[in-house]
Amino acid sequence: MWGRAKASDKQYLVPNRLADVLALIQVLALDEHAHRSEDGLNSELQGIPKSGGTWTDIARMHPEFFRVRPESTHGVSLVSRHVLPKDDQGTRRLPSEFVGQLIAAAVDLYDRQVKRSERWTYLVPIWVALLVGIFGLLAVVLKALFQQE
Numbered sequence: 001m002w003g004r005a006k007a008s009d010k011q012y013l014v015p016n017r018l019a020d021v022l023a024l025i026q027v028l029a030l031d032e033h034a035h036r037s038e039d040g041l042n043s044e045l046q047g048i049p050k051s052g053g054t055w056t057d058i059a060r061m062h063p064e065f066f067r068v069r070p071e072s073t074h075g076v077s078l079v080s081r082h083v084l085p086k087d088d089q090g091t092r093r094l095p096s097e098f099v100g101q102l103i104a105a106a107v108d109l110y111d112r113q114v115k116r117s118e119r120w121t122y123l124v125p126i127w128v129a130l131l132v133g134i135f136g137l138l139a140v141v142l143k144a145l146f147q148q149e
Contacts, residue, residue, distance in 0.1 A: 010117070014052065016049075016050035017051040017058075018107070021062055022103055022106055023045055023049075024045070024049075024076075025102050025103060027045060029080075029081070029102060031044070034078070034081045035075065036055075037075070037076070041055035041056075041076060055076060056068055059076045065079060065102065065106065067079050078094075
C-alpha cells in the first residue's frame with residue numbers, strides 16, 4: 001500500500017477514461033447479452049473509446065470490473081455477471097441497484113486516483129522553499145567562514 005504506485009493506480013487519470021468505463025459497465029450490465037465482441041461494443045457504444053485503444057483494451061486495463069477472454073469471439077464481459085445464478089430464462093441479470101453500485105464504485109476509484117495524484121502538488125512549493133532556505137543558510141555560513149580568513 002505504501003510502496004510505489006503501479007500503472008493500474010493511474011488508469012482513471014487518462015482523459016475520458018471514467019466515461020468509457022461507465023459506458024462499458026452499462027452496456028455489459030444491462031444488455032441481455034453478457035458477453036460482447038469488439039465489433040458489438042463499437043456498434044452498441046457508437047464508436048471507439050475516447051480514452052484510446054479499443055473497448056477490449058479498456059476492459060483489460062480495468063480487471064476490477066471486466067474480464068477479457070481473447071480466445072473467445074465475444075470475449076468481453078462484466079465480472080459480476082458471472083457470479084450470479086441464472087434466472088428461469090438461463091441468463092444472469094444484475095439488479096439495477098447493483099449496477100448503480102458498480103457505477104458508484106468506478107466514480108469512487110476515479111476520485112481516489114485524482115486525490116492521490118493531487119496530494120503531491122502542494123508539496124512541491126514546500127520542497128522548493130525548504131531547498132531555497134537551506135541553500136540560503138549555506139551561503140550565509142560560507143560567507144561568514146570566508147570573511148573570517
